[in-house]
Amino acid sequence: MIEVKGLTKHFANQKGIFDVSFTVERGEVFGFLGPNGAGKSTTIRHLLGFMKPTKGTARINGHDCWREASIVQKYVGYLPGEISFLEGMTGMDFLNLLAGMRRMTDFTYRNELIERLQFDVDTPIRKMSKGMKQKVGIVAAFMHDPEVIILDEPTSGLDPLMQQTFIQIVLEEKKRGKTLFMSSHSFPEIERTCDRAAIIKNGRIVAINNVHELQSMQxxxxxxxxASEQEAQALAQSSLDIVEHDGVRVRIAVQGNYNAFLAELTKYKVQNVDMHVQSLEDIFMNYYDKRRDGQ
Amino acid sequence: MNAALYKNMLKVYGKTIISYSVGSALYLLLIIGIYPSIAKSKGMEQMLQQMPKQLLKAFDLHTGIGTIEQFMAGEYYSLLFLLILSVYCVLIANQLMARLIDRGAIAYLLATPNSRRTIATTQAFVLLTGVIAIVAAIIVAGIVGTRWLAADHALNHAAFLKMNMVGMLLFFAVSGYSFFFSAIVSDEKQALALSGGITFLFYSFDLAGKLTEKLEWLRHFSLFSAFRPAEIVQGQTELLPVCVLLGAVGLISYIAAIIAFSKRDLAV
Structure with missing residues (x-):
């Protein structure tokens, strides 16, 4: 459904994206992960036909994203990364404008989405909070029931409850056979929704993985x-990956080997457990280091 | 041209366009309102004759104020008319493209199945609708106002309409290059500086050229010197070449803007 081949874009400052290739099958949810400035948005801008590739092609449903942009837009729903709307109108005016420009006639799904995201569409846009604007953007991306949905950092600005609702909407769309492409920083979001994910760094695709494989890298x-310092001492001596040991507290890094970790813990009187999920950027770094070690 | 976008943009910019139209019409009514008392006092004409020729020329009063059109040309069309429409063209052209590109809102419009050409053309029509509406309001104010406030003085309709027509074409050109800068630049302020700066330069060149004979050559570099209201109402100018020039500048600017916008990279 989405086919990117050797996509290259040079910017004046040596940055850009280089030889980016991937395909997203019909009905697949594809995550696009990477730190800021890695080239996520640049790649998405090529998919939407906002930028002309220096080399290579991006195609959606067989149509070239640059040359046939207005045909491609028929199949696509898009949520931009930066939320900025036209001024001087309400959320509803804005949605009506986009519906008019799409020559949309069926508004049932739009109304359903508004209902689910729970926001007042008649608020003037300049008075909306960031999260509320994001909701308007989400409705704008999904309302015309497109076959392909491209989302740039979709949950930024949403509170945790709305993030849940959003993830549900994504999963439903997936069930309905839609193809979704979403960029994100948030690993849990990708984890819960995506089948596969690509990691991009410094403009190059580093890996395209099954999400469950990525999970095991985390x-x-x-x-x-x-309960006591003696116990903490003993735990710190164990074969687990000890990061830090301070009084009765021990910090342990776990990657995939959960059973060994749990088995070790049962030997002690545990009073509290706190978990920190490693940031995605750290996973990348970890992944790089491993690859470098392997070479 | 996309009807939904056009309608929505008119809704957003309608208030602005109406206030510019009402404002410019009211100013013209004010000018018309004071004409009868000025025409009565012979002193004004005498005073004008004593003023330096160059100064009169600078404010388009060198052909005198014998008729109401001449008075309008000098008091309105050579200053306020230029000011109001310049501000409208530069500001609104900037908002219709550069602001949307700078802030990223254009992404939503481009994500609909309409080509960039369609979207840019629609925005251009919105801008032009304003120019036409403002000039139309001025024409109505001129004709109705003369009958109402200066009933003893007959307005030469043909001369008055010609003056407005050339004025409108001037701002077809000004809006054209403003729209062009607005469409090719990614920074709102930069676009504003470019179109505002050039408009200001054009106006200053024209004024300086009129004031000082030594600087007369500067007027060749100013679009504004194509519009000479005092001479138009006197029937002293050949209108066709002026109209063709202004029309061509406007048309080429708009076409160039739409083509350049269709081909450029947009980081939105």
Missing amino acids: RKLFDITL
């Missing part, structure tokens, strides 16, 4: 508080 940090 290191989790556990802060264990034990």
